[in-house]
Amino acid sequence: MEPVRLSKRMAELGLCSRREADEYIAQGLVRVDGQIISELGSKILPNQKIELAKEASRQQANRVTILLNKPVGYVSGQAEDGYKPAATLITAENHFPGDRSGIQFSPSHTRGLAPAGRLDIDSVGLLVLTQDGRVAKKIIGETSELEKEYLVRVSGRLSEEGLRRLNHGLSLDGEKLKPARVWWQNQDQLRFILQEGKKRQIRRMCELVGLRVVGLKRVRVGRIMLGDLPPGQWRYLRSDERF
Structure with missing residues (x-):
């Protein structure tokens, strides 16, 4: 041993x-x-x-986990190319009035707050920020199989074969992707459910089948839904919620 x-x-x-x-x-x-x-x-x-x-x-x-509806124009992690980190939105003013966690906001809750996963500058929706390493590991650890769900507006034509390949049959960076679940939500919007999160994965998957992404919104991480959280606002993960 x-x-x-x-x-x-x-x-x-x-x-x-x-x-x-x-x-x-x-x-x-x-x-x-x-x-x-x-x-x-x-x-x-x-x-x-x-x-x-x-x-x-x-x-x-005492460590908190925060759910943010990230708007366009913010980066998930450290500031880059003049863009502000999403964590700068975690202020008393942006705290969702409908938060039912019972947790009182404290500036100490912004210290050591790290994104568990990323959303591109031009993507919106549910971004998880946490002070708790156990939560981060659950979401983005090497063995994590947590589902992430997205609504993706696209332009271009998608064949039946292209849709089949989006679900199972694409490779990125020389590696086969895990099977995904992808289907049409409406005429110009696809719903994606993934168990991995390579850099710009959905945009690159769409390019491989002749589509261009014109809007991308994450609506779920594990069992946690974005719900009615308005853009730019955040709330605490409640004690009865689990990813």
């Missing part, structure tokens, strides 16, 4: 993200077989018992 980094093992077990694990280890909040481990980079055997102190659980409970 090969030793593994403690932070990696904690992430594998779903206790937290690797970054969070390093924070907890440095704070002396992690025990392995009853012993506090506070040295970063420590290795353990996979069968050793890991426990998080109550303080770590308290810190996790």
Whole structure:
């Protein structure tokens, strides 16, 4: 049995993200077989018992996840080419009045807030921002199979064969794509359900079958729907909601 980094093992077990694990280890909040481990980079055997102190659980409970209806013109992550990050929209003024989470907005909720997945500058809809590494892993981790659903307005002609290829049969960057579910929502709009999120994937898939995307909106991540959240507004993920 090969030793593994403690932070990696904690992430594998779903206790937290690797970054969070390093924070907890440095704070002396992690025990392995009853012993506090506070040295970063420590290795353990996979069968050793890991426990998080109550303080770590308290810190996790205070981390928030935010659902934003991203408008056009904002980037998902760091500022680029003069465009503002979507996280700059997380202000008291933009808080959705219909938020039923019961959470009071605090400026501390914007610290360490990272996008779990991306939406292009010219795409709109549901963007998840979270302080919780467990949530990010659930949505964009290497083993994630969480569905993402999109409404996609297109121009051009799509044959039956093209529609079949959108569902199963396309490759990007030399890799076969996972099967998708794609069907006509109305005359000029397709509905896509994907289990992966390569860069500009839907736009590139459409190009391969002779279509041009003229509008793209994400309406669902896992079991969380965009619903009636207005563009540019956000709300907290409620305690009874799960991706």
